[in-house]
Amino acid sequence: MITLYSMPSSGNSYKVRLLLAHLNVPYNHVAVEYDGDSTLTRTDDFLTKNPAGKVPTVEFDNGECLSESNAILHYFGEGTRFVPQDRLTRARMYQWMFFEQNFHESTVAVRSAVYVYPQREMDRSPERLAALLDAGHKALDIMEAQLSNGPYLAGGSLSLADICLYGYTHSAENGGFDISSRKGIVQWINRVREEPGHVTLDWLPQPTF
Template structure:
């Protein structure tokens, strides 16, 4: 397999993290934001939706969208709960991550991290994202204050999914992570999973 991956992106990272946790071999092709490699990959038709990550299977089929890739890789593994309700809850968190969490937590970090986007980081916009992000993180905090994992009684795909941008929400996004001690303990539990690799590994 081959993963077309943006090194700095939480969406790409969560796929790389699951591959590491599963011990799966995969060629990683870096297509960083604004790079010639990204332009080339788009021109070659390797990014069907125009963005990374995309998993290219051995037979040449292309699977875009990070959470779809997680589901494909996770099929039949211990990262997908056997219990039907826990499995549905896992998917709920994954849908919420892309529909709510990513569009605030990741966006605030991107406005501070990518030079081409910094002109959009007005004080009003950054303040709005900070307030909304803290409210979203509180949703996670409320769950994790009484449960070790987001769905079921073990780490599942939604934990890996939400780890992607949450683990750097403080350092990259400027969110006040000290307000969320249960999230902090959850981050530590994921980092302790066998096979774990960090964003820059």
């Protein structure tokens, strides 16, 4: 059985747990929270599993490891209903997943983390919070442009792109972002969480809409 090292409160870790739940893939879970046990990721043993010292990281029975949340989604999602069959739609799925790691995670997720984790208090300067709010709303607007015109990010059914971007979007109110006025995103959040097999990120306040 695989071992998943993941952080209960993190969107990057949650999206992996969400896909594994949809696929009924069993795993041993090693929870690594931001404080306390987080020093696990700095041990020599863990750094051989992931030199970046980050979770989520998956360890296979033979000791091989894989990290980067979206690469783990790719690994387990390949060949399932969560990866579109059409070539261009499949590339669009990756487009959204790279957008997430480059633009959405660095704004929406970071501003939420600054509020959620007491250890990040030093990052709460007004200038930084304002810049993150502005950039994060731009990222959300790009999602809204797609989701006000179609039910999912790539193609006509739930794909890895939705599982990926749901991670930090559904909890973005924790970072002070305005989700409720973006109707396409609100409907999409409800659509994703009504999908059979869905599991919630229990460690954070859930959306109120």
